[in-house]
Amino acid sequence: MKQPAEQYYRYCPGEERVRLSDAVCLGRRRASFHKCPGCQFNDDERGDPPFEARLVTLRSAAGLAAAKEDPMLERVFKAYDVRGTVPDPLNEQVAWRIGNATAQFLRAALSGYDRSDPDVNRLAVGRDMRTHSPALQQAFIEGAVAAGTYALDVGLVDTPQIYFAANHLKCCGGVQTTASHNPANYNGFKICGPKGRPIGADSGLKEIERIAKALSRHAVELHGKVARVDLAEPYKRCLRRFLVDPRPMNVAVDASNGMAGRWFPILFGDVAGLKITPLNFEHTGAFVHEPNPLVAANLGQLRATVREQKAEFGACFDGDADRCIFVDERAEIIPCDLLTALLAAEYLREHPGAAVVYDLRSSRIVRETIVALGGQPKRQRVGHVFMKRAMADSNAVFGGELSGHFYFRDFWYCDSGMLAFVAVANALTRHGRKLSELLQPFRRYFPSGERNFRCADKPAALRRVEEKYAGGRIDHLDGLTVEFEDWWFNVRPSNTEPLLRLNLEADRPDLLDAKLEELAPLLGEPVEH
Numbered sequence: 290m291k292q293p294a295e296q297y298y299r300y301c302p303g304e305e306r307v308r309l310s311d312a313v314c315l316g317r318r319r320a321s322f323h324k325c326p327g328c329q330f331n332d333d334e335r336g337d338p339p340f341e342a343r344l345v346t347l348r349s350a351a352g353l354a355a356a357k358e359d360p361m362l363e364r365v366f367k368a369y370d371v372r373g374t375v376p377d378p379l380n381e382q383v384a385w386r387i388g389n390a391t392a393q394f395l396r397a398a399l400s401g402y403d404r405s406d407p408d409v410n411r412l413a414v415g416r417d418m419r420t421h422s423p424a425l426q427q428a429f430i431e432g433a434v435a436a437g438t439y440a441l442d443v444g445l446v447d448t449p450q451i452y453f454a455a456n457h458l459k460c461c462g463g464v465q466t467t468a469s470h471n472p473a474n475y476n477g478f479k480i481c482g483p484k485g486r487p488i489g490a491d492s493g494l495k496e497i498e499r500i501a502k503a504l505s506r507h508a509v510e511l512h513g514k515v516a517r518v519d520l521a522e523p524y525k526r527c528l529r530r531f532l533v534d535p536r537p538m539n540v541a542v543d544a545s546n547g548m549a550g551r552w553f554p555i556l557f558g559d560v561a562g563l564k565i566t567p568l569n570f571e572h573t574g575a576f577v578h579e580p581n582p583l584v585a586a587n588l589g590q591l592r593a594t595v596r597e598q599k600a601e602f603g604a605c606f607d608g609d610a611d612r613c614i615f616v617d618e619r620a621e622i623i624p625c626d627l628l629t630a631l632l633a634a635e636y637l638r639e640h641p642g643a644a645v646v647y648d649l650r651s652s653r654i655v656r657e658t659i660v661a662l663g664g665q666p667k668r669q670r671v672g673h674v675f676m677k678r679a680m681a682d683s684n685a686v687f688g689g690e691l692s693g694h695f696y697f698r699d700f701w702y703c704d705s706g707m708l709a710f711v712a713v714a715n716a717l718t719r720h721g722r723k724l725s726e727l728l729q730p731f732r733r734y735f736p737s738g739e740r741n742f743r744c745a746d747k748p749a750a751l752r753r754v755e756e757k758y759a760g761g762r763i764d765h766l767d768g769l770t771v772e773f774e775d776w777w778f779n780v781r782p783s784n785t786e787p788l789l790r791l792n793l794e795a796d797r798p799d800l801l802d803a804k805l806e807e808l809a810p811l812l813g814e815p816v817e818h
Contacts, residue, residue: 362386365477366498368784369489369674372468372477375421379476381428388414388432388464390500391480394493395462396438398482409461411439413454413518415446416466417548417609418572421476426466429478434514442517447548447610449705452485453524456701462488467548467609470581473574479609485701486681489674525556528707531699533715535562540714541603543568543591545580549606549706556707563714566598580608583693585622592620601717602724606706612693613706615713617724626651629689630658630731632712635719636687637662646679646688646696649767650739650779650792654731655689670767671781677702691739691792735801737793744789744813747782751789754780754811776804780812789813 301309301317309317362383365373371387373379392412403409414430416422430440438461443454448465455463462482468475480488480497488494542565544550550570557563568590569577578587582605595603595616603616615623626648633645633655644665647655659666669679673694680688680702688696695709696702713724720727744750751769761771768781768790776795783790789812795801809815 362502363498366490366494367477369487369494369672370469370477370479371494372471372475374474375425375476379425381424384425384428384478385432385435386501386504387478387497388429389436389504390432390497391429391462391464391478392433392436392438393500394497395482396436399461403461407439407514409459410437411441411458411460413441413443413451413458413460413463414466415443415448415451415454415464417447417468418445418546418551418574419466419468419473419476420574422466425476425478429464429466430515438514440515442515443520444517445548445551446520447552447707448479449611449700449703449707450520450524450552451479452481452701452703452705453527454518454520455481455483455485457520457523457527458518465609469609469611470579470583470607472579473576485677485703487674487677489672492674521555527700528556528705528711531708531715532557532560532711533718535560535714535718536721537562537564538714538717539564539566539598539600541566541568541591541594541598541600542710543582543588543594543603543605544570544610545578545582545587545606545608546571546573546576547580547606547608547610549610552610552707553606557710566594566600568594576608580606582607582612582614588614588616588622592616592622595620602713604706604710604713607693610706611704613695613709614693615709615724617728619725621725623724623728624652624736625689625691625693626655626736627728627731628713629695630655631716631727632689632695632709633659633664633687634662635712635716637664640686643686643698644683646676646683646685648676648690648692649770650691651689652731652734652736652794653777654733658731668766673704677704734794734796735798737791737801737805740791740793740805740809741783741816742789742791742809742812742814743787743816745787747787747789750812751780751782754808757811776800778804778808788816 364378365371365383395412396410399410412433414426416426430442433440441458448467451463451465454460465479467479468477482488542553544553546569550572581587588605591603591605601618605614615628617623629647629651637643642663644667645659646667646669648671649668656666667679667683667685669675676688676690676696680696686698694704696704697708700708716727717724755769758771761773764770768779770779771777778791778793781790791812793804795804
Protein backbone atom coordinates (compact mmCIF):
# COMPACT_ATOMS: atom_id res chain seq x y z
CA MET A 290 0.00 0.00 0.00
CA LYS A 291 1.35 3.39 -0.95
CA GLN A 292 2.17 5.48 2.10
CA PRO A 293 1.15 9.15 2.43
CA ALA A 294 4.20 11.13 1.35
CA GLU A 295 3.71 13.80 4.02
CA GLN A 296 4.14 11.16 6.77
CA TYR A 297 7.26 9.55 5.24
CA TYR A 298 9.81 12.31 4.75
CA ARG A 299 11.96 11.54 7.81
CA TYR A 300 15.06 9.37 8.03
CA CYS A 301 17.90 8.72 10.50
CA PRO A 302 21.01 10.59 9.30
CA GLY A 303 24.07 8.40 8.97
CA GLU A 304 22.06 5.36 10.02
CA GLU A 305 19.77 4.42 7.14
CA ARG A 306 18.17 6.04 4.12
CA VAL A 307 14.79 4.30 4.53
CA ARG A 308 12.13 6.95 5.06
CA LEU A 309 10.35 6.86 8.41
CA SER A 310 6.81 7.68 9.40
CA ASP A 311 6.12 10.31 12.03
CA ALA A 312 5.06 7.53 14.42
CA VAL A 313 8.29 5.55 14.07
CA CYS A 314 10.33 8.72 14.53
CA LEU A 315 8.40 9.57 17.70
CA GLY A 316 8.87 6.02 19.01
CA ARG A 317 12.62 6.23 18.52
CA ARG A 318 12.78 9.55 20.33
CA ARG A 319 10.88 8.13 23.28
CA ALA A 320 13.31 5.20 23.38
CA SER A 321 16.28 7.64 23.33
CA PHE A 322 17.59 6.20 20.05
CA HIS A 323 21.26 7.13 19.75
CA LYS A 324 20.82 9.12 16.52
CA CYS A 325 18.13 11.42 17.92
CA PRO A 326 20.30 14.09 19.64
CA GLY A 327 20.87 16.86 17.10
CA CYS A 328 18.78 15.25 14.35
CA GLN A 329 17.03 17.75 12.08
CA PHE A 330 13.78 15.79 12.51
CA ASN A 331 13.84 15.79 16.33
CA ASP A 332 10.72 17.85 17.03
CA ASP A 333 11.28 17.58 20.79
CA GLU A 334 14.41 19.71 20.58
CA ARG A 335 12.49 22.44 18.79
CA GLY A 336 9.72 22.33 21.38
CA ASP A 337 6.81 21.00 19.29
CA PRO A 338 4.83 18.83 19.45
CA PRO A 339 4.96 18.67 23.27
CA PHE A 340 7.15 15.76 24.31
CA GLU A 341 9.50 15.87 27.30
CA ALA A 342 12.87 14.46 26.23
CA ARG A 343 14.79 12.41 28.79
CA LEU A 344 17.86 14.30 30.05
CA VAL A 345 20.52 12.02 31.46
CA THR A 346 23.45 14.27 32.41
CA LEU A 347 23.91 17.71 33.89
CA ARG A 348 25.41 18.71 30.56
CA SER A 349 22.01 18.38 28.87
CA ALA A 350 20.12 21.51 29.95
CA ALA A 351 23.16 23.76 29.85
CA GLY A 352 24.15 22.28 26.53
CA LEU A 353 20.81 23.07 24.95
CA ALA A 354 21.06 26.70 26.02
CA ALA A 355 24.69 26.94 24.93
CA ALA A 356 23.91 25.50 21.52
CA LYS A 357 21.23 28.11 20.91
CA GLU A 358 23.47 30.95 22.07
CA ASP A 359 26.66 29.91 20.26
CA PRO A 360 26.70 30.94 16.58
CA MET A 361 30.52 30.93 16.40
CA LEU A 362 31.45 27.25 16.22
CA GLU A 363 33.49 28.07 13.12
CA ARG A 364 35.96 29.95 15.31
CA VAL A 365 37.55 26.66 16.36
CA PHE A 366 37.60 24.90 12.98
CA LYS A 367 40.90 25.50 11.18
CA ALA A 368 42.35 24.16 7.92
CA TYR A 369 43.81 20.99 9.45
CA ASP A 370 42.35 20.65 12.94
CA VAL A 371 40.10 22.08 15.64
CA ARG A 372 41.74 24.64 17.90
CA GLY A 373 40.89 27.56 20.17
CA THR A 374 41.32 29.17 23.55
CA VAL A 375 39.61 27.60 26.58
CA PRO A 376 36.84 28.22 27.62
CA ASP A 377 35.92 30.69 24.88
CA PRO A 378 35.37 29.55 22.19
CA LEU A 379 36.35 25.96 23.09
CA ASN A 380 34.57 24.38 26.06
CA GLU A 381 32.91 21.09 27.04
CA GLN A 382 29.67 21.89 25.24
CA VAL A 383 31.51 22.60 22.00
CA ALA A 384 33.64 19.48 22.52
CA TRP A 385 30.49 17.36 22.92
CA ARG A 386 29.08 18.66 19.64
CA ILE A 387 32.36 18.09 17.81
CA GLY A 388 32.60 14.57 19.24
CA ASN A 389 29.07 13.74 18.15
CA ALA A 390 29.61 15.23 14.69
CA THR A 391 32.94 13.43 14.24
CA ALA A 392 31.37 10.10 15.14
CA GLN A 393 28.48 10.71 12.74
CA PHE A 394 30.90 11.58 9.95
CA LEU A 395 33.14 8.55 10.50
CA ARG A 396 30.18 6.19 10.96
CA ALA A 397 28.65 7.37 7.69
CA ALA A 398 31.63 5.86 5.86
CA LEU A 399 30.94 2.41 7.36
CA SER A 400 28.61 -0.16 5.89
CA GLY A 401 25.29 -0.78 7.64
CA TYR A 402 26.56 -3.98 9.27
CA ASP A 403 29.83 -2.39 10.41
CA ARG A 404 27.97 0.39 12.23
CA SER A 405 26.66 -2.16 14.70
CA ASP A 406 29.95 -4.09 14.94
CA PRO A 407 31.96 -2.94 18.00
CA ASP A 408 35.16 -4.31 16.40
CA VAL A 409 34.83 -1.82 13.53
CA ASN A 410 32.60 0.98 14.80
CA ARG A 411 35.05 2.32 17.37
CA LEU A 412 36.99 5.51 17.76
CA ALA A 413 40.32 5.92 19.60
CA VAL A 414 40.40 9.12 21.67
CA GLY A 415 43.47 10.39 23.53
CA ARG A 416 44.65 13.56 25.22
CA ASP A 417 47.75 15.56 25.99
CA MET A 418 49.00 17.00 29.30
CA ARG A 419 47.07 20.31 29.28
CA THR A 420 45.02 20.88 32.43
CA HIS A 421 41.73 21.15 30.51
CA SER A 422 42.39 18.14 28.26
CA PRO A 423 40.71 15.52 30.53
CA ALA A 424 37.39 17.40 30.63
CA LEU A 425 37.42 18.16 26.91
CA GLN A 426 38.34 14.57 26.07
CA GLN A 427 35.51 13.26 28.26
CA ALA A 428 32.98 15.61 26.66
CA PHE A 429 34.16 14.57 23.19
CA ILE A 430 33.79 10.89 24.12
CA GLU A 431 30.28 11.43 25.49
CA GLY A 432 29.28 13.12 22.25
CA ALA A 433 30.78 10.32 20.19
CA VAL A 434 29.03 7.50 22.05
CA ALA A 435 25.73 9.39 21.85
CA ALA A 436 26.08 9.01 18.08
CA GLY A 437 26.43 5.25 18.44
CA THR A 438 30.22 4.87 18.32
CA TYR A 439 32.26 2.69 20.67
CA ALA A 440 34.96 4.91 22.20
CA LEU A 441 38.40 3.64 23.17
CA ASP A 442 40.00 5.96 25.73
CA VAL A 443 43.74 5.53 25.13
CA GLY A 444 44.63 8.07 27.81
CA LEU A 445 47.64 10.38 27.97
CA VAL A 446 49.43 9.88 24.63
CA ASP A 447 51.47 11.63 21.98
CA THR A 448 49.63 12.37 18.74
CA PRO A 449 51.48 9.73 16.65
CA GLN A 450 50.11 7.13 19.08
CA ILE A 451 46.63 8.01 17.83
CA TYR A 452 47.73 7.03 14.30
CA PHE A 453 49.15 3.83 15.76
CA ALA A 454 45.88 3.16 17.62
CA ALA A 455 43.76 3.69 14.50
CA ASN A 456 45.78 1.00 12.73
CA HIS A 457 46.66 -1.38 15.57
CA LEU A 458 43.09 -1.44 16.89
CA LYS A 459 41.52 -1.17 13.41
CA CYS A 460 39.37 1.80 14.40
CA CYS A 461 37.16 3.87 12.12
CA GLY A 462 39.25 6.84 13.22
CA GLY A 463 41.26 8.52 15.96
CA VAL A 464 41.20 11.83 17.82
CA GLN A 465 43.85 13.54 19.92
CA THR A 466 42.86 16.25 22.39
CA THR A 467 45.71 18.74 21.99
CA ALA A 468 46.72 22.20 20.86
CA SER A 469 50.20 20.99 19.86
CA HIS A 470 52.66 23.91 20.06
CA ASN A 471 50.15 26.58 21.12
CA PRO A 472 50.24 28.29 24.56
CA ALA A 473 48.72 26.69 27.66
CA ASN A 474 45.33 28.41 27.34
CA TYR A 475 44.69 26.70 23.98
CA ASN A 476 43.32 23.26 23.24
CA GLY A 477 41.74 21.41 20.35
CA PHE A 478 41.31 18.14 18.46
CA LYS A 479 43.36 16.47 15.75
CA ILE A 480 41.15 14.05 13.85
CA CYS A 481 42.10 11.18 11.57
CA GLY A 482 40.13 8.53 9.73
CA PRO A 483 40.76 4.80 9.22
CA LYS A 484 44.46 3.85 9.03
CA GLY A 485 45.39 7.31 10.31
CA ARG A 486 44.11 8.99 7.13
CA PRO A 487 44.30 12.76 7.68
CA ILE A 488 41.07 14.73 7.87
CA GLY A 489 41.39 18.37 6.85
CA ALA A 490 39.07 21.06 5.58
CA ASP A 491 38.80 19.47 2.12
CA SER A 492 38.60 15.88 3.35
CA GLY A 493 35.92 15.96 6.03
CA LEU A 494 36.55 18.73 8.55
CA LYS A 495 34.07 21.08 6.86
CA GLU A 496 31.43 18.36 6.94
CA ILE A 497 32.10 17.72 10.64
CA GLU A 498 31.67 21.44 11.27
CA ARG A 499 28.39 21.43 9.33
CA ILE A 500 27.05 18.51 11.38
CA ALA A 501 28.18 20.09 14.66
CA LYS A 502 26.37 23.32 13.86
CA ALA A 503 23.11 21.39 13.48
CA LEU A 504 23.41 19.79 16.92
CA SER A 505 21.61 21.29 19.88
CA ARG A 506 20.76 18.77 22.60
CA HIS A 507 23.53 17.38 24.74
CA ALA A 508 21.71 14.44 26.30
CA VAL A 509 23.99 11.43 26.52
CA GLU A 510 23.80 7.93 27.88
CA LEU A 511 27.03 5.94 27.61
CA HIS A 512 25.45 2.47 27.29
CA GLY A 513 28.79 0.87 28.24
CA LYS A 514 30.34 2.02 24.98
CA VAL A 515 33.60 3.31 26.47
CA ALA A 516 36.65 1.16 27.16
CA ARG A 517 40.07 2.19 28.43
CA VAL A 518 43.03 0.81 26.47
CA ASP A 519 46.73 0.89 27.42
CA LEU A 520 48.89 0.87 24.28
CA ALA A 521 52.28 1.30 25.96
CA GLU A 522 53.72 -2.14 25.19
CA PRO A 523 52.52 -2.57 21.59
CA TYR A 524 53.47 1.04 20.80
CA LYS A 525 56.94 0.52 22.26
CA ARG A 526 57.41 -2.68 20.24
CA CYS A 527 56.29 -0.87 17.10
CA LEU A 528 58.81 1.97 17.42
CA ARG A 529 61.72 0.00 18.85
CA ARG A 530 61.80 -2.36 15.86
CA PHE A 531 63.13 0.56 13.79
CA LEU A 532 66.02 1.36 16.16
CA VAL A 533 69.43 -0.05 15.26
CA ASP A 534 71.40 -1.03 18.38
CA PRO A 535 73.09 2.32 18.97
CA ARG A 536 76.74 2.87 19.65
CA PRO A 537 77.34 4.60 23.01
CA MET A 538 75.67 7.96 22.56
CA ASN A 539 75.03 11.02 24.76
CA VAL A 540 71.90 12.90 23.70
CA ALA A 541 70.02 15.89 25.15
CA VAL A 542 66.23 15.76 24.80
CA ASP A 543 63.88 18.69 25.47
CA ALA A 544 60.25 17.56 25.83
CA SER A 545 58.93 21.14 26.06
CA ASN A 546 56.81 20.03 29.07
CA GLY A 547 54.81 18.03 26.54
CA MET A 548 53.99 14.43 25.71
CA ALA A 549 57.58 13.45 24.92
CA GLY A 550 58.23 13.88 28.65
CA ARG A 551 55.94 10.93 29.35
CA TRP A 552 56.67 8.73 26.36
CA PHE A 553 60.38 9.15 25.64
CA PRO A 554 61.41 7.33 28.87
CA ILE A 555 58.86 4.57 28.21
CA LEU A 556 60.02 4.05 24.64
CA PHE A 557 63.78 4.54 24.90
CA GLY A 558 64.68 4.77 28.59
CA ASP A 559 66.10 1.22 28.69
CA VAL A 560 68.13 1.33 25.45
CA ALA A 561 71.67 0.14 26.21
CA GLY A 562 74.32 2.74 25.42
CA LEU A 563 71.87 5.61 25.05
CA LYS A 564 72.53 8.26 27.69
CA ILE A 565 69.75 10.84 27.85
CA THR A 566 69.94 14.26 29.46
CA PRO A 567 66.26 15.15 29.97
CA LEU A 568 64.96 18.72 29.83
CA ASN A 569 61.41 19.83 30.67
CA PHE A 570 59.97 16.33 31.02
CA GLU A 571 57.59 17.46 33.79
CA HIS A 572 53.85 18.06 33.30
CA THR A 573 52.96 21.03 35.48
CA GLY A 574 50.27 22.70 33.39
CA ALA A 575 52.76 25.38 32.35
CA PHE A 576 55.59 25.59 29.82
CA VAL A 577 59.16 26.59 30.68
CA HIS A 578 59.31 27.80 27.10
CA GLU A 579 56.68 27.82 24.35
CA PRO A 580 56.33 24.23 23.06
CA ASN A 581 57.22 25.31 19.53
CA PRO A 582 60.71 24.15 18.53
CA LEU A 583 60.59 26.09 15.25
CA VAL A 584 61.24 29.29 17.21
CA ALA A 585 65.00 29.53 17.75
CA ALA A 586 64.59 31.20 21.15
CA ASN A 587 62.86 28.05 22.44
CA LEU A 588 65.99 26.01 21.71
CA GLY A 589 68.30 28.05 23.94
CA GLN A 590 68.16 25.67 26.91
CA LEU A 591 68.73 22.64 24.68
CA ARG A 592 71.70 24.22 22.90
CA ALA A 593 73.33 25.19 26.20
CA THR A 594 72.88 21.64 27.51
CA VAL A 595 74.41 20.11 24.37
CA ARG A 596 77.50 22.26 24.90
CA GLU A 597 77.73 21.56 28.64
CA GLN A 598 77.19 17.80 28.33
CA LYS A 599 79.21 17.47 25.11
CA ALA A 600 76.21 15.66 23.65
CA GLU A 601 76.34 14.19 20.16
CA PHE A 602 73.09 15.91 19.27
CA GLY A 603 69.99 17.45 20.81
CA ALA A 604 66.30 16.96 20.03
CA CYS A 605 63.42 19.28 20.91
CA PHE A 606 59.84 18.03 20.60
CA ASP A 607 56.71 20.10 20.31
CA GLY A 608 53.80 19.74 22.75
CA ASP A 609 52.19 16.65 21.23
CA ALA A 610 55.49 15.12 19.99
CA ASP A 611 54.59 14.77 16.33
CA ARG A 612 57.39 17.22 15.45
CA CYS A 613 61.05 17.32 16.38
CA ILE A 614 63.82 19.84 15.68
CA PHE A 615 67.48 18.87 16.05
CA VAL A 616 70.77 20.55 16.91
CA ASP A 617 74.17 19.04 16.12
CA GLU A 618 77.11 18.43 18.46
CA ARG A 619 78.16 22.09 18.09
CA ALA A 620 74.66 23.12 19.25
CA GLU A 621 73.91 24.51 15.79
CA ILE A 622 70.25 24.28 14.74
CA ILE A 623 69.79 21.88 11.83
CA PRO A 624 67.52 23.16 9.03
CA CYS A 625 64.76 20.64 8.44
CA ASP A 626 65.30 20.50 4.68
CA LEU A 627 68.95 19.52 5.16
CA LEU A 628 67.86 16.81 7.57
CA THR A 629 65.28 15.68 5.00
CA ALA A 630 68.11 15.33 2.45
CA LEU A 631 70.27 13.34 4.89
CA LEU A 632 67.47 10.99 5.91
CA ALA A 633 66.26 10.63 2.31
CA ALA A 634 69.74 9.39 1.44
CA GLU A 635 69.61 6.91 4.32
CA TYR A 636 66.23 5.50 3.27
CA LEU A 637 67.08 5.38 -0.44
CA ARG A 638 70.17 3.28 0.27
CA GLU A 639 67.84 0.74 1.90
CA HIS A 640 65.01 1.18 -0.63
CA PRO A 641 66.52 1.97 -4.05
CA GLY A 642 64.20 3.72 -6.46
CA ALA A 643 61.62 4.64 -3.83
CA ALA A 644 59.71 7.92 -3.79
CA VAL A 645 60.49 10.66 -1.26
CA VAL A 646 58.03 13.50 -0.59
CA TYR A 647 59.31 16.93 0.34
CA ASP A 648 57.92 20.36 1.18
CA LEU A 649 58.12 22.73 -1.82
CA ARG A 650 59.93 25.31 0.34
CA SER A 651 62.87 22.93 0.72
CA SER A 652 66.36 23.60 -0.58
CA ARG A 653 67.23 22.41 -4.07
CA ILE A 654 69.66 20.01 -2.43
CA VAL A 655 66.73 17.80 -1.40
CA ARG A 656 65.62 17.10 -4.96
CA GLU A 657 69.22 16.81 -6.17
CA THR A 658 70.01 14.25 -3.48
CA ILE A 659 66.94 12.13 -4.26
CA VAL A 660 67.67 12.15 -8.00
CA ALA A 661 71.38 11.40 -7.51
CA LEU A 662 70.50 8.28 -5.51
CA GLY A 663 67.95 7.06 -8.06
CA GLY A 664 64.87 7.99 -6.05
CA GLN A 665 61.65 9.64 -7.18
CA PRO A 666 61.34 13.22 -5.88
CA LYS A 667 57.75 14.20 -5.04
CA ARG A 668 57.43 17.92 -4.41
CA GLN A 669 54.35 18.78 -2.35
CA ARG A 670 52.51 21.78 -0.96
CA VAL A 671 52.81 22.72 2.72
CA GLY A 672 50.65 20.92 5.30
CA HIS A 673 50.48 17.48 6.86
CA VAL A 674 47.22 16.61 5.08
CA PHE A 675 48.84 17.13 1.66
CA MET A 676 52.10 15.46 2.66
CA LYS A 677 50.37 12.31 3.97
CA ARG A 678 48.16 12.11 0.91
CA ALA A 679 51.20 12.38 -1.38
CA MET A 680 53.06 9.79 0.71
CA ALA A 681 50.22 7.29 0.31
CA ASP A 682 49.60 8.06 -3.37
CA SER A 683 53.26 7.46 -4.29
CA ASN A 684 53.99 4.81 -1.63
CA ALA A 685 56.88 7.05 -0.58
CA VAL A 686 59.40 5.62 1.85
CA PHE A 687 59.99 8.94 3.62
CA GLY A 688 58.90 12.56 3.65
CA GLY A 689 60.00 15.79 5.31
CA GLU A 690 58.66 19.30 5.90
CA LEU A 691 60.36 22.52 6.98
CA SER A 692 58.00 22.56 9.96
CA GLY A 693 59.75 19.56 11.57
CA HIS A 694 57.19 16.96 10.51
CA PHE A 695 58.84 13.79 9.20
CA TYR A 696 56.78 11.01 7.60
CA PHE A 697 57.45 7.29 7.35
CA ARG A 698 56.00 4.63 5.06
CA ASP A 699 56.41 1.97 7.73
CA PHE A 700 54.34 4.11 10.11
CA TRP A 701 51.32 4.23 7.79
CA TYR A 702 52.70 7.31 5.99
CA CYS A 703 52.21 9.33 9.19
CA ASP A 704 54.49 11.76 11.00
CA SER A 705 56.31 10.93 14.22
CA GLY A 706 58.80 12.94 16.24
CA MET A 707 59.94 9.75 17.97
CA LEU A 708 60.72 8.02 14.66
CA ALA A 709 62.61 11.11 13.49
CA PHE A 710 64.77 10.73 16.61
CA VAL A 711 65.29 7.05 15.77
CA ALA A 712 66.30 7.90 12.19
CA VAL A 713 68.94 10.42 13.32
CA ALA A 714 70.35 8.04 15.95
CA ASN A 715 70.51 5.26 13.36
CA ALA A 716 72.42 7.48 10.92
CA LEU A 717 75.04 8.31 13.56
CA THR A 718 75.42 4.63 14.47
CA ARG A 719 75.78 3.50 10.86
CA HIS A 720 78.35 6.09 9.86
CA GLY A 721 80.27 6.57 13.11
CA ARG A 722 80.70 10.27 12.37
CA LYS A 723 79.53 13.54 13.88
CA LEU A 724 76.15 14.87 12.84
CA SER A 725 77.65 18.12 11.53
CA GLU A 726 79.97 16.07 9.30
CA LEU A 727 77.09 14.04 7.89
CA LEU A 728 75.22 17.24 7.05
CA GLN A 729 78.12 19.19 5.55
CA PRO A 730 77.74 17.85 1.96
CA PHE A 731 74.20 19.22 1.88
CA ARG A 732 75.18 22.80 2.81
CA ARG A 733 75.52 23.90 -0.81
CA TYR A 734 73.07 26.79 -1.09
CA PHE A 735 72.17 29.94 0.85
CA PRO A 736 68.58 30.14 2.18
CA SER A 737 66.71 33.16 3.49
CA GLY A 738 64.58 31.26 5.97
CA GLU A 739 60.88 32.10 6.01
CA ARG A 740 60.27 35.87 5.95
CA ASN A 741 56.83 37.37 6.67
CA PHE A 742 55.33 40.52 5.15
CA ARG A 743 52.14 42.27 6.17
CA CYS A 744 50.03 42.76 3.07
CA ALA A 745 46.45 44.09 2.81
CA ASP A 746 45.86 42.83 -0.75
CA LYS A 747 47.62 39.49 -1.13
CA PRO A 748 46.26 38.56 -4.60
CA ALA A 749 47.36 41.91 -6.05
CA ALA A 750 50.84 41.55 -4.55
CA LEU A 751 51.19 38.05 -5.98
CA ARG A 752 50.17 39.33 -9.42
CA ARG A 753 52.81 42.07 -9.24
CA VAL A 754 55.50 39.57 -8.31
CA GLU A 755 54.49 37.15 -11.07
CA GLU A 756 54.55 39.91 -13.68
CA LYS A 757 57.99 41.09 -12.60
CA TYR A 758 59.53 37.61 -12.69
CA ALA A 759 57.66 36.24 -15.71
CA GLY A 760 60.98 35.15 -17.23
CA GLY A 761 61.45 32.36 -14.68
CA ARG A 762 59.88 28.91 -14.44
CA ILE A 763 56.56 29.52 -12.67
CA ASP A 764 54.20 27.19 -10.85
CA HIS A 765 51.25 27.65 -8.49
CA LEU A 766 51.32 24.41 -6.51
CA ASP A 767 51.22 26.43 -3.29
CA GLY A 768 51.23 30.18 -3.73
CA LEU A 769 53.76 31.31 -6.33
CA THR A 770 57.10 29.63 -7.05
CA VAL A 771 59.57 31.10 -9.55
CA GLU A 772 62.85 29.38 -10.44
CA PHE A 773 65.93 30.77 -12.16
CA GLU A 774 69.27 29.13 -12.86
CA ASP A 775 71.04 30.42 -9.76
CA TRP A 776 68.17 31.34 -7.42
CA TRP A 777 64.49 30.67 -6.74
CA PHE A 778 61.72 31.76 -4.40
CA ASN A 779 58.26 30.83 -3.15
CA VAL A 780 55.64 33.26 -1.85
CA ARG A 781 52.57 31.85 -0.05
CA PRO A 782 49.62 33.72 1.44
CA SER A 783 48.78 32.90 5.05
CA ASN A 784 45.39 31.20 5.45
CA THR A 785 44.53 33.08 8.63
CA GLU A 786 46.45 36.38 8.65
CA PRO A 787 47.11 39.30 6.27
CA LEU A 788 50.60 37.97 5.63
CA LEU A 789 52.70 36.78 2.71
CA ARG A 790 55.44 34.25 3.51
CA LEU A 791 58.64 34.31 1.47
CA ASN A 792 61.28 31.60 1.13
CA LEU A 793 64.24 32.36 -1.13
CA GLU A 794 67.43 30.46 -1.92
CA ALA A 795 70.47 31.44 -3.99
CA ASP A 796 73.79 29.98 -5.07
CA ARG A 797 75.75 32.84 -3.46
CA PRO A 798 75.22 34.97 -0.34
CA ASP A 799 75.54 38.24 -2.27
CA LEU A 800 72.85 37.09 -4.73
CA LEU A 801 70.61 36.13 -1.81
CA ASP A 802 70.91 39.61 -0.30
CA ALA A 803 70.32 41.32 -3.64
CA LYS A 804 67.17 39.34 -4.43
CA LEU A 805 65.75 39.82 -0.94
CA GLU A 806 66.21 43.57 -1.31
CA GLU A 807 64.58 43.43 -4.75
CA LEU A 808 61.55 41.38 -3.69
CA ALA A 809 60.72 42.92 -0.32
CA PRO A 810 59.08 46.16 -1.58
CA LEU A 811 56.66 44.10 -3.71
CA LEU A 812 55.41 42.06 -0.75
CA GLY A 813 54.56 44.60 1.92
CA GLU A 814 55.85 45.51 5.36
CA PRO A 815 58.38 43.07 6.90
CA VAL A 816 57.21 41.69 10.25
CA GLU A 817 58.68 39.42 12.90
CA HIS A 818 56.48 36.35 13.20
